[in-house]
Amino acid sequence: MKNRPSRSHSNRAARYFARVLWAAFVLAGAFAPASFAAAADDAQQVLRVTAIPDEAPTELARKFEPLGKYLQAKLGMPVQWTPVTDYAAAVEALINGKVDLAWFGGFTFVQANARSGGQVTPLVQRAEDQQFRSVFITSASSGIRSLSDLKGRTFSFGSQSSTSGHLMPRSFLLQAGIDPDRDMGRISFSGAHDATVAAVAGGKVDAGAVNISVWEKLVADHKVDPNEVKVFYTTPPYYDYNWSVSSRMPAQLRERLRQAFLDLSADTAEGKQILDLQRASRFIPTRPENYQGIEKAARSAGLL
DSSP: OOOOOOHHHHHHHHHHHHHHHHHHHHHHOOOOOHHHHHHOOTTOOOEEEEEOOSSOHHHHHHHHHHHHHHHHHHHTSOEEEOOOSSHHHHHHHHHTTSOSEEEEOHHHHHHHHHHTTSOEEEEEEEGGGGGBOEEEEEETTSOOOSGGGGTTOEEEESOTTOIIIIIHHHHHHHHTTOOHHHHSSEEEEOSSHHHHHHHHHTTSSSEEEEEHHHHHHHHHTTSSOTTTEEEEEEOOOBOOOEEEEETTSOHHHHHHHHHHHHTOOTTSHHHHHHHHHTTOSOEEEOOGGGGHHHHHHHHHTTOO
């Protein structure tokens, strides 16, 4: 008969396994505490989550960590953060079943829904996303005071698939009689809102368009001086970001997930921390019809 391992040996092995799992979380961004992973079997579900990379990867991971803990506790399953390299990768990850939940901009939701044949369901949006805006920024010394002053100037959008950093700013420029590709000197795509701000602040471009909430956060954190980089135009409002899932997700889990977001309240310490990081006062239900205006703008601009 083989000797059974001692209880102390088993405990040491368990502690070692837990340390390995925690290291994997720190290095890879996965959020699945050892207590869950040690008990997991092949049948246990994991909620895999991603977000469009509209900010630096470290900022996205920082914003998600307390939300991941909260969702894990509410759903009773491990939650894993899955970073992606660009907006298109976020779309492909959801429609190909690589992730279960994705933070999309309005345009990336429209793209994902179109690519999947209507098989993407928007669950919730921030209350602020009902009346979202973009801001156009420039150096205080540039002489740019209006959209018409952008003719002949260099300009940066964010990602090509960004709602607030490209699609809607382009749409409002076209409405103002300015074709960015024809009327501006040089167009570039920074890839993210904070990168656009850095490009304007560093003099790499004359002006740029960014997400208003990212702009306000950078100003509040003293990462940009509004006396040196100023807003010269704020767009009309439009619907924007949401948390979306594949329509293949079981209805019961989908509703539990939706309710978890709706239950977040600034009246609790945990809720306030999560909502502050998400730049939200609260989450509210949303529906595909809210993004029809964005789809129309994308088709008009030849981007869909």
